Amino acid sequence: MNESRYLRLVEDDHRYLWHPFTQMRAWLDDxxxxxxxxxxxxxxxxxxxxxxxxxxxxxxxxHGHRKAELDQALIDQAGRIAHSTMLGLSNVPAIELGQELVSVAPAGLKRVFYSDSGAEAVEVALRMAVQYWQQTGARRRKLFLALTESYHGDTVGAASLGYSEMFHRYVRPVLFSALKTDPPVMFRLYRGLTARDALVAALEAAKAVIERHREDLAALVIEPMVQGAAGMWTHPAEYLREMARLAREAGALVIFDEVATGFGRTGKMFACEHAQVSPDLLCLGKGITGGYLPLAATLATERIFDAFLGDIAQFRAFYYGHTYTGNPLAAAVAVANLKLFRDEALIERLAPRIALLSQAIEAKIAALPHVADIRQCGLMVGIELMRDVARRERYDVSSQMGAKVARAARKGGVLIRPLGDVVVLMPPLSITDAEIEHLVGAVAEAITEVTLQHD
Ligand SMILES: Cc1ncc(COP(=O)(O)O)c(C=O)c1O
Structure with a gap:
């Protein structure tokens, strides 16, 4: 690659593009x-x-990039057809994928509704839940309960649920209100409780809000085991299990957003398997195509599906969809992705990789002076940095410590993206032992360099 081509590309990027979640003034100077x-x-x-x-x-x-089986599935499907609509028609890969998804899904989920992104998978679940209650006579059930700092995507419905002051403050006027309850990590980190006491306190808090809304709660919506974008906030399986039980006891539906945690990230195919609990609606995205193409799915139980059946004139259909819903290219790659999980016994082989990641973090990062908390569930890791760990004093927002660490890690040949001052590691499931050592070593060096410079 010659230098002039690179400079031309950068010039055109700067001239024509607008990047997501990016302060473009800083971007244009870079x-x-x-x-x-x-x-x-x-x-x-x-x-x-x-x-x-x-x-x-x-x-x-x-599975990494340029995975031969996924490349081939894409090429093969492109040789047949790239796209046809799911409205009034079906297509071969979408049907095959539906069957495959139901076969790996948590118990009870029998119907697959496609969309194109994680946020849409959540929108679909919310809309299904609202319409379900409207059509089954419990018309008061319109409220959703979500965890504080949960993130469910950026469309208006998903953002209403997973409201973040940093991300969504300017759309607040058009968001609907959702009930919130604090997850265990908030009681542990911000109120100084032990892990056990934090769990008890978080459940007490949730119980109170669910009790108050017994009659009007439509659904509990939760990212199982790990609240990713909050900063890799983990919770014990017991929390998830109890939350689902409390919601169901109040007659509400349970929605799990496994857009981030699904497809092996937490060491199980789906994170809710850690707690052995199944939702009524399950939102999937991201890893569904092995990370190749935009595709998402919302899985529903037969009980939900049945509530939408009726005569045409009853208008009980689920009137929702997008142009590229069930896209054959994406669905074909997703089928090949699930086949790889099976053929390579990927989930079964993850445990040593996860253990090695923990050991490497323990050996190289845990004792660094500004590392305040390390949260890991499977291959999802959050390393929280603080200015003064003992006093739990944060860095000033403008110090951009997480971003600086990510930038410094590039020198070690690693690309990462932080969440505020939480350094996030979330490698592909295919990461090798040597690559785990490389990743953790480069990040440890970057944290050391950046925090020393700041001291
Ligand atoms: C738990 C969760 N839900 C939903 C989304 C939104 O997915 P998408 O960016 O594909 O819309 C994300 C994205 O990070 C997520 O982590």
Missing amino acids: QPIVIERGEGNYLIDVNGRRFLDGVSSLWCNV
């Missing part, structure tokens, strides 16, 4: 990495530099 290729767990930029994909290209890549 020389971005421009990715051209991928190879296994590495991203390769137009200048030929190789970077370990430390956050799975925003939490979605599963």
Whole structure:
């Protein structure tokens, strides 16, 4: 790659593009990495530099890049048809994928509704829940209960539920209100309780709000085991199990958003398996295509599905959909993705990789002076940095510590993206032992360098 091509690309990026979640003023002053290729767990930029994909290209890549089986599935399907609609028609890969998803899904989920992104999978679940109650006579059930700092995507419904002051403050006027309850991590980190007491306190808090809304709660919506975008906030399986039980006891539905946690990230196919609890509606995205193409799905129980059956004139259909719903290219790759899980016994082989990641973090990162908390569930890790760990004093927002660590890690050949001052590691499931050591080593060096500079 010659320098002039790189500079031209950057110039055109700066001239024509608007990047998501990005302060464009800072972006326009910077020389971005421009990715051209991928190879296994590495991203390769137009200048030929190789970077370990430390956050799975925003939490979605599963088997690495250019996985032969996924490439082939895409090529084969492109040789048949790229797209046809699901409105009034069906297509082969969408049908095959439906059957595959139901066969791996938590018990009771029997119907698959496709969309294109995680946020849409959540929108679909919310709309299904509301319509379900309207059509089954419990018309008062319109409220949703979510966890404080949960993140469910950026469409208006999903953002109403997973409201974040940082991300969504300017759309607040058009969001609907949702009930919130604090998860255990907030009681542990911000109120100084032990893990056990934090669990008890969080459940007490949830019980109170659910009790107050016994008659009007439509559904509990929760990211099982890990609240990803909150900063990899983990909770014990017991919390998830009890929350589902409390919601159901009050007659409400249970919605699990496994857009981030699904497809092996937490060490199980789906995170809710840790608690052995199934939802009424399950939201899937990201890893569903192995991180190749935009596809999402909302899975429902037969009880929910049945409530939408009726004569045409009753208008009980689920009037929702998008142009590319059930796209054959994406569905074909998703089928190949699930086949790889099976053929490679991927989930069964994850445990040693997860243990090695914990050991490497323990050995190289845990004792660093500004590391305040390490949260890990499977291959999802959050390393929280603080200015003064003993006094639990945060860095000033403008110090941008997480961003600086991510920038410094590039020198060690690693690409990561933080959440505030939480350094996030979420490698592809295919990461090798040597790559785990590389990832953790480079991040440890980056944390040391950046925090020392700041001291
Ligand atoms: C738990 C969860 N739900 C929903 C979403 C939104 O997914 P998408 O970005 O594909 O709309 C995300 C994205 O990070 C997520 O982590």
